[in-house]
Amino acid sequence: MSSSSFKVIIVGGGPVGLTAANALHQAGIDFVILESRPNIVIDAGSNLVLLPMGLRFLAQLGLLEVFNNVSSPLGKIKRFDHVGNNLGDANFFIHHKENHGIAPRVVSRHALTQVLYDALPASAHARMHPNKKVRSIATTPSSATVHCADGTSYTGTIIIGADGAHSLIRSQMRSLALANPSTPPSLVNDDHPFLTTYRSLWIRFPTQSDLLPGDANETHGADLAIQTFVGEETSVIGMYERLPQPTAERLRFGPKDEEEFISRWGKLPLSEKVTVQDAYDSKVQSGLVSLEEGVVSNWSYGRIVLVGDAAHKFTPSTGAGCNNGMVDVVVLANELARVVKQGGETGMEDITAAFGKYQEKRFETVVEGCKGAGQATAMATWKSGVFKFVDLHVIGSKRVQRFFMERAAPGIAATPALEFVEEAGLPEGRVPWLKSQGLRAIKA
Numbered sequence: 001m002s003s004s005s006f007k008v009i010i011v012g013g014g015p016v017g018l019t020a021a022n023a024l025h026q027a028g029i030d031f032v033i034l035e036s037r038p039n040i041v042i043d044a045g046s047n048l049v050l051l052p053m054g055l056r057f058l059a060q061l062g063l064l065e066v067f068n069n070v071s072s073p074l075g076k077i078k079r080f081d082h083v084g085n086n087l088g089d090a091n092f093f094i095h096h097k098e099n100h101g102i103a104p105r106v107v108s109r110h111a112l113t114q115v116l117y118d119a120l121p122a123s124a125h126a127r128m129h130p131n132k133k134v135r136s137i138a139t140t141p142s143s144a145t146v147h148c149a150d151g152t153s154y155t156g157t158i159i160i161g162a163d164g165a166h167s168l169i170r171s172q173m174r175s176l177a178l179a180n181p182s183t184p185p186s187l188v189n190d191d192h193p194f195l196t197t198y199r200s201l202w203i204r205f206p207t208q209s210d211l212l213p214g215d216a217n218e219t220h221g222a223d224l225a226i227q228t229f230v231g232e233e234t235s236v237i238g239m240y241e242r243l244p245q246p247t248a249e250r251l252r253f254g255p256k257d258e259e260e261f262i263s264r265w266g267k268l269p270l271s272e273k274v275t276v277q278d279a280y281d282s283k284v285q286s287g288l289v290s291l292e293e294g295v296v297s298n299w300s301y302g303r304i305v306l307v308g309d310a311a312h313k314f315t316p317s318t319g320a321g322c323n324n325g326m327v328d329v330v331v332l333a334n335e336l337a338r339v340v341k342q343g344g345e346t347g348m349e350d351i352t353a354a355f356g357k358y359q360e361k362r363f364e365t366v367v368e369g370c371k372g373a374g375q376a377t378a379m380a381t382w383k384s385g386v387f388k389f390v391d392l393h394v395i396g397s398k399r400v401q402r403f404f405m406e407r408a409a410p411g412i413a414a415t416p417a418l419e420f421v422e423e424a425g426l427p428e429g430r431v432p433w434l435k436s437q438g439l440r441a442i443k444a
């Protein structure tokens, strides 16, 4: 462990919080994780697609092999309309593999968090605390303290808010900014920074019938689109339904809403033989959630910094939300590793500079990613005549798909890696990964 007095309190033990634990462990920076659920690794939530940008982090930590054992590679995307007409395949995942040497893979949230948890030693597990719902935070000129619902509190040098889209840390950050009369208005985030235009019913169910592991099917049409990702044992669908009105308010749904959703859309096809109703009837798990969209303006205030869904929320159509959260952590960890002084105090100016550089390096990419995800959802749900036209007559073209992926490839190849961990065994494709500028020795 570090010889520095610098200590990070990570609030939230989801995929991004656990990525932060791994990155800080590699950097030799002390941390604790506080997670409100009863266990750090739980079997809940939709499956996730990890793209080359997220897989680079796992490769760097030597976790690719173990991850491959619990995930399935994705290839061709078959596209249908609501009545089963073929809209032409999409080869985006195949281009990812050609360009970067790694095929996108689908994994359950449970398996991903288990891989990230198991990568850490027992000494790190001892610093992960479930059943710790953070209620409030307070900062002083030299420290930051979080108070939990059970009456305990934890003090550290900084707080990383990895507590998801409805982040308490983000709202506490806002309250602290408002309470300080010298805070410029530009540093105060909106109370409701995200807009919800869609909601999603996701269903996990046993892989069946003509759905084959590795298949990725999409069903497109007015107001509703479906993505199906087929794994070895289970498959997952995400259904994206446009709401009558976008809203900035938090939406919550119950079992009745889910039933009503299925009665409306149950007949839609996932493949030639399987319908939404078939998937729902054999479900292992499901959930109806709102799909917030947006990027928070300020990702830090004082000793507090946001990562993952707490800082930005994408619609899931491009499978980029969690992937971007993992990259946030890489960039933040690199900046922290630069300023954490071994054997001494790290000053507030250093922390402010590190947080500033972190946001500067991530913001534009994340805004573009969020916009792209929104456009993909708008196109798949035929939000306007133009989107419908592009979906039906343009996006199915193999030349158009190749053009988009060629354009995206240099940005993907430039995905940041940890600057203090040797990169070995990273698969290579046509477009070489941009390597970091020499390894920095930062460990004590």
Ligand SMILES: Cc1cc2nc3c(=O)[nH]c(=O)nc-3n(C[C@H](O)[C@H](O)[C@H](O)COP(=O)(O)OP(=O)(O)OC[C@H]3O[C@@H](n4cnc5c(N)ncnc54)[C@H](O)[C@@H]3O)c2cc1C
Pocket (backbone or CB within 6 Å): 011, 012, 013, 014, 015, 016, 017, 034, 035, 036, 037, 046, 047, 048, 049, 050, 132, 133, 134, 135, 162, 163, 164, 165, 167, 168, 200, 202, 238, 289, 307, 308, 309, 310, 316, 318, 319, 320, 321, 322, 323, 324, 325
């Ligand atoms: C249907 C669907 C499909 C998706 N598919 C993909 C995909 O294919 N690829 C992809 O990259 N992304 C996908 N996403 C997005 C992805 O799920 C999120 O981007 C990702 O989960 C964000 O991780 P996170 O750790 O930042 O937040 P979360 O996953 O929300 O985790 C936050 C954690 O913080 C804890 N917490 C919250 N408040 C507190 C508190 N006060 N005190 C202590 N702990 C707290 C929570 O219990 C939770 O464990 C999808 C999302 C949905 C809804």
